[in-house]
Amino acid sequence: MKIMNKRIYLDNAGTSPMAPEVVKTMTDMMTNVFGNASATNYYGREAKNVLEKSRHTIAQSINAQDNEIIFTSGGTESDNTAIMQTAMLRQNEGKHIISTKIEHEAVLKPLQRLEKMGFEVTYLDVDENGQINLDELKKAIRPDTILVTIMMINNEVGSLEPIKEIGEIVAPTNAWFHTDAVQAYGEVPIDVEDMKIDLLSTSAHKLNGPKLLGFLYERNGIDLPSYLQGGDQELKRRAGTENVPAIAGFAKAAEIHSNEAIETNREKYLGFKHALVDGLKENGIDFEVNGHIEENMAPQVINIWFKGIKSDVLLTNLDLSGIVGAAGSACTAGSLNPSHVLIAMYGEDNPRVYESLRFSFGIENTMEDIEQLVATLTKIIKRLKNR
Helix, strand or coil, X not given: CCCCCCCEECXXXXXXXXXXXXXXHHHHHHHHCCCCCCCCCHHHHHHHHHHHHHHHHHHHHCCCCHHHEEEECCHHHHHHHXXXXXXXXXXXXXXXXXXXCCCCHHHHHHHHHHHHCCCEEEEECXXXXXXXXHHHHHHHCCCCEEEEECCCECCCCCEECCHHHHHHHHCCCCCEEEEEXXXXXXXXXXXXXXXXXXXXXXXXXXXXXXXXXXXXXXXXXXXXXXXXXXXXXXXXXXCCCCCHHHHHHHHHHHHHCCHHHHHHHXXXXXXXXXXXXXXXXXXXXXXXECCCCCCCECCCEEEEEECCCCHHHHHHHHHHCCEECECCCHHHCCCCCCCHHHHHHHXXXXXXXXXXXXXXXXXXXXXXXXXXXXHHHHHHHHHHHCC
């Protein structure tokens, strides 16, 4: 099979390439702003100014106050901090937590750790579209429930949970509401006030920003102790010297993914989805979309069951043909276990848990990429079926 000259990258949910504007911003900062933002000298004040301007930009992007943004090393630290520190801080009020069966490992593993420490976790089921049942959430909340942690967009299938409705259910209770918004930030509009979110986690590298950086939104009135022990950075809420050049790059990425850009990209990505699905149908490929194409789904993610073809076989053939997709989460790609998300949606005996691929779009993708994907998938699948 002929290898294409241009590789087509369709794994933006795993990570996204840094935007040229982000690279330029970070390069300028690394060259000219090297001070420690905690220092009181000229260079420290200069770095502090960049830090706080970036914080303001990011806070505005989710309708938060500047002092509600805590910079972290990424989504994993943000999730761990929100979950573990809430549990430690509030354990005398209760030891019950509610989550779902389709969360990212950065949420599931801290919860499993807490279970070993005596906490009780209720894991909500999801339907075949990856959606929780709000009535089941209402029934699960108890007087001793201290935290509800439900992701905004699932990283594997793209299901978009009813976050505003969840926030309205949790707000009158004793529990705090945390959402893992790593796949959502920069892809769908987020308003923490309107959605009644108490804690929110993000990661910069999902929206064309730098790796090893994210933020935790912590609503004013919630005073989580620093998860890392050390200095008094981030108003004593996160120890460690701030990476000012990367934070400036994150702010630039947030500007690129403004609410106006989100709507433009949404229409673009939905066009990609329909072109992919229509093209596969026209070429006689036997497949089903896991979940919906549009309804309650993220615009940038589509997960497809290619019937009768193992995920790893198809993924390898695509990679050799110059197209990058994914089978499950990038964080667990080395695992031989089937997707826990697809198992939760369809059951462990359903063949689609072993025969599905995820394609996730980014700002650099074009309709020509999707046309090439359809043509390449068609050739590979027909060849594999005829062996």
